[in-house]
Amino acid sequence: MGTCVIYDIIIVGAGPAGLTAALYAARFRRSALVLHDGTPRAGYIPLSRNVPGHEDGIAGAELLERMTRHAEASGAHLVEARVTAATRAEGLFHLTDADGVVRSARAVILATGVAMNKPPLDEEVHQAALDAHVLGYCPICDGFEHTGQRIAVLGCDISGAKEALFLSGYSDDVTLVPQRNVDLNPDERRDLERAGIHILTDPVTRFEPTGREMRLHCEGRAAPLAFDVLYPALGSRPRNALAQQLGLEIEAAGTLATSSPFGTPIPGLYCAGDVVEGLDQISVAMGHGAVAATKAHNWLRERDGETAQAVLGAE
Ligand SMILES: Cc1cc2nc3c(=O)[nH]c(=O)nc-3n(C[C@H](O)[C@H](O)[C@H](O)COP(=O)(O)OP(=O)(O)OC[C@H]3O[C@@H](n4cnc5c(N)ncnc54)[C@H](O)[C@@H]3O)c2cc1C
Numbered sequence: 001m002g003t004c005v006i007y008d009i010i011i012v013g014a015g016p017a018g019l020t021a022a023l024y025a026a027r028f029r030r031s032a033l034v035l036h037d038g039t040p041r042a043g044y045i046p047l048s049r050n051v052p053g054h055e056d057g058i059a060g061a062e063l064l065e066r067m068t069r070h071a072e073a074s075g076a077h078l079v080e081a082r083v084t085a086a087t088r089a090e091g092l093f094h095l096t097d098a099d100g101v102v103r104s105a106r107a108v109i110l111a112t113g114v115a116m117n118k119p120p121l122d123e124e125v126h127q128a129a130l131d132a133h134v135l136g137y138c139p140i141c142d143g144f145e146h147t148g149q150r151i152a153v154l155g156c157d158i159s160g161a162k163e164a165l166f167l168s169g170y171s172d173d174v175t176l177v178p179q180r181n182v183d184l185n186p187d188e189r190r191d192l193e194r195a196g197i198h199i200l201t202d203p204v205t206r207f208e209p210t211g212r213e214m215r216l217h218c219e220g221r222a223a224p225l226a227f228d229v230l231y232p233a234l235g236s237r238p239r240n241a242l243a244q245q246l247g248l249e250i251e252a253a254g255t256l257a258t259s260s261p262f263g264t265p266i267p268g269l270y271c272a273g274d275v276v277e278g279l280d281q282i283s284v285a286m287g288h289g290a291v292a293a294t295k296a297h298n299w300l301r302e303r304d305g306e307t308a309q310a311v312l313g314a315e
Contacts, residue, residue: 006104007033009296010095012083012242013111015040016282017273019067020289021109021296022076028297033103034071035095037082040064041113041274042282046131050141051282063282086242088266093246106303107268107296110243110256111289114274117234119154119179119207129209136231139163140281143170149228151175152216156182156199160233161192167231168195175227177216178203179234200225238275251277261288263295270296 009025011018014036025032045060081097093108116137129135136142151171153164156178164176175198182201192199206217215224238254248264255277261270272288274280301307
């Protein structure tokens, strides 16, 4: 196989979860390698205002840069490589990247995040809309900044309804807009109407973000509708392929069990961040990363007979 180094811990992912895991693992004096393909969702964040300790906000890119420096200064190594295959044999994990390079470790932390479903916008236009705060993906993160504004939610189904109801806590002007069809049952409609949420029936044919607002061109309407912000509620695709290859059970939503930062049925395998079922937030991803690295470290100590139980022979 041509493998020469066996790492204590390989972490797949260099978002907030993976970089926190790397920091902890390195500070436990473990040989820690981070493999990442340069596509963290955190990199989309123009300015996050709910990362504790950053009262003036911090851009996702800056946060990742700082976290990378911190992990590297503590001894973690980062390599940009897309991992395409993961196997486990005789107590070792083997990760193969897109160039066919195989790297091995005794423990693995998967912090691969999720890919979000986006409206049809060119990448550049999409990022400019995020930067102008006329497009958002995380009401929990930045609904507060849109208090009292004209808010649109894309997706006339149960996910869109939940997001619109949540956002009605910030504004009386919330509109649910269908991407294609309206798929709401009478109870959902009633709840939305009670909350004062407008329900449009004409699907959006074109998204036109400007530096100040999001214009939505809808079928059968001559003029576009203008909103201060649009939140697509189109769901996301957990990046769970490696977890599946290693034999982890995937939940209906595609995510991994909430307990997986603490350990999985596969000895030495831990998961952290958005790929785990739960609140997709930076602070949660960081917490998962810390838990996963500590659990992995202690698991390795146990295997190496370095815990009090192993040394003293206590039960
Ligand atoms: C526009 C936007 C704004 C947001 N604002 C906020 C906010 O203000 N506050 C907040 O708390 N949260 C916010 N979020 C959510 C936040 O970005 C995520 O919760 C956070 O990034 C999760 O961290 P993570 O490490 O789990 O995943 P990610 O940040 O997505 O990182 C995943 C990592 O895995 C790597 N990867 C995946 N698969 C592979 C593979 N096969 N091989 C190699 N590498 C791989 C990627 O390259 C990446 O490095 C926002 C999200 C978006 C999209």
